[in-house]
Amino acid sequence: RKEVEQDPGPFNVPEGATVAFNCTYSNSASQSFFWYRQDCRKEPKLLMSVYSSGNEDGRFTAQLNRASQYISLLIRDSKLSDSATYLCVVNTRNRDDKIIFGKGTRLHILP
Amino acid sequence: DVKVTQSSRYLVKRTGEKVFLECVQDMDHENMFWYRQDPGLGLRLIYFSYDVKMKEKGDIPEGYSVSREKKERFSLILESASTNQTSMYLCASSAPTGSYNEQFFGPGTRLTVL
Numbered sequence: 689r690k691e692v693e694q695d696p697g698p699f700n701v702p703e704g705a706t707v708a709f710n711c712t713y714s715n716s717a718s719q720s721f722f723w724y725r726q727d728c729r730k731e732p733k734l735l736m737s738v739y740s741s742g743n744e745d746g747r748f749t750a751q752l753n754r755a756s757q758y759i760s761l762l763i764r765d766s767k768l769s770d771s772a773t774y775l776c777v778v779n780t781r782n783r784d785d786k787i788i789f790g791k792g793t794r795l796h797i798l799p
Numbered sequence: 800d801v802k803v804t805q806s807s808r809y810l811v812k813r814t815g816e817k818v819f820l821e822c823v824q825d826m827d828h829e830n831m832f833w834y835r836q837d838p839g840l841g842l843r844l845i846y847f848s849y850d851v852k853m854k855e856k857g858d859i860p861e862g863y864s865v866s867r868e869k870k871e872r873f874s875l876i877l878e879s880a881s882t883n884q885t886s887m888y889l890c891a892s893s894a895p896t897g898s899y900n901e902q903f904f905g906p907g908t909r910l911t912v913l
Contacts, residue, residue, distance in 0.1 A: 696839075720900065731889060731904035732842070775842070779900060787902070789834075791841030 691715065691788050692778050698794040701766055708762040709793045711776030720779035721752055721759045725772045726792065732775055735761075763795075771797045802826070803905035805890055811911045818877040820908050822890030830893040831873035832902065833857075833865060835886040842889065848873055849895075880912045 693712045701707045713721075721738035736743065738750040738759045749762040759778075763770055776790035806821035824831065832847040834857075844857030846865040854865050862884060866874045873892075877884055887909050891902040 722901070731906055732902075733904070734901045737901075777902075787844075787900070789842040791839070 692776055692790040694774075694776050694790040694793045696791060696793060698796050700796045700798055702798050703766060703768055705766055706762065706764050707766055707795065708760055709774065709795075710758050710760045711778075711790050711793075712756075712758045713776075713778045713788075714757070715778070715780050716754075716757060718757075718778045718780045721750075722777040722779075723748075723750055723759075723761050724775040724777055724789075726775055727772050732789075735774070766797045768797050768799060771795055803890060803892055803903050805888075805905040805908050807908050808906060809909050809911075811913065812877075812880050813913050814881060816877075816880050816912075818880050818910065818912075820875040820877075820888055820890075820910070822873045822875070822892075822905055823871055824873075824890075824892040824903070824905075825871065826892060826894075826903065827870065828892035828903075829870070829895045830900075831867065832891040832893075833863075833873065833875045834889045834891065835859070835884075836889055836907075837886050845875065880910075882912050884910065885912045886910060 723735040724732040725735040726732040738752050742751040747764045751760045773792040773794050775792045778788045780786045803824045833845045834842045848854050848867045864876045889907045890905040893900045893902045
């Protein structure tokens, strides 16, 4: 099983719809989880952290399921500007403090 | 506003040349990283550094070296560039382990090796 795995997409979603994608991780010792957003030809930027209890930031909701070892990102009322690649990031706070990026899920919001 | 800058946005070099990619951050971060990003392969960690003059190999260090003489600057060196090193190179920095460790990325350097 890959350390961090995401569906590469693309997800083609009409504007205004709700879209969700997951990211699975293999190391049960993983402690910190993040979603980054990367626009075309730009650098990745932090979208939001993922907390154990789940968290929401406007139209975005992130959740963590430790039992099944996945995190999710839900986008409600999607906008054209949400079109981007979403990277899942997992940090295992052991001796190596390893930070692992998923390969990303491409999202296209259609007008 | 936090900032990570990279010396070049685009770079074209010839096979066998020695290539220097510079990265500077103004956030007084201890941690700095070099990644390369390729289609279908995602971000892959080349080297990282948790302190001045300290370096650790990432997942794909072969063909690369790094230098960190000052806290704010982390350089990636391609000793003898090869065509398979054509890629987007991204530098990042973050606060120390144990604290909120968001990584801040530079704009990237697209390197083409002919």
